[in-house]
Amino acid sequence: MKNILFLFLCLFCIVSCNKNTEYQVNPTKCSGCGECKKACPNGVIAVDIINVDSGVFSDGTKYYDTTRRARIRPNRCVGCGKCKQACEKRNGKDGCAIEERK
Numbered sequence: 001m002k003n004i005l006f007l008f009l010c011l012f013c014i015v016s017c018n019k020n021t022e023y024q025v026n027p028t029k030c031s032g033c034g035e036c037k038k039a040c041p042n043g044v045i046a047v048d049i050i051n052v053d054s055g056v057f058s059d060g061t062k063y064y065d066t067t068r069r070a071r072i073r074p075n076r077c078v079g080c081g082k083c084k085q086a087c088e089k090r091n092g093k094d095g096c097a098i099e100e101r102k
């Protein structure tokens, strides 16, 4: 009987853990404003400076611009959704760059 109860407890824990939603940043929508980083209570969001293709010189060499982009550190998000709320507040629901990780 104890073994069955223990098994049910384990299954309950696994199912509960899987209910937590993790979030990720859609890089095509992120402007790098940093509002999500300010809102995250766990400090798991970084705003990186990255190079983006900008053009090609006449000799064929590529040149780059820099831009800022948010990144949620994997496996550390607890799914509270505060980053998504902050992004929606700034960019509207349709412009929000934070999505549920599938």
Ligand code: SF4
Pocket: 025, 029, 030, 031, 032, 033, 034, 035, 036, 037, 047, 069, 070, 086, 087, 090, 091, 096, 097, 098
């Ligand atoms: S609030 Fe939205 S647009 Fe701003 S840095 Fe975060 S994900 Fe990007």
Ligand code: SF4
Pocket: 023, 039, 040, 041, 042, 043, 044, 045, 072, 076, 077, 078, 079, 080, 081, 082, 083, 084
């Ligand atoms: S859902 Fe919560 S813990 Fe996860 S990145 Fe957003 S604010 Fe941080």
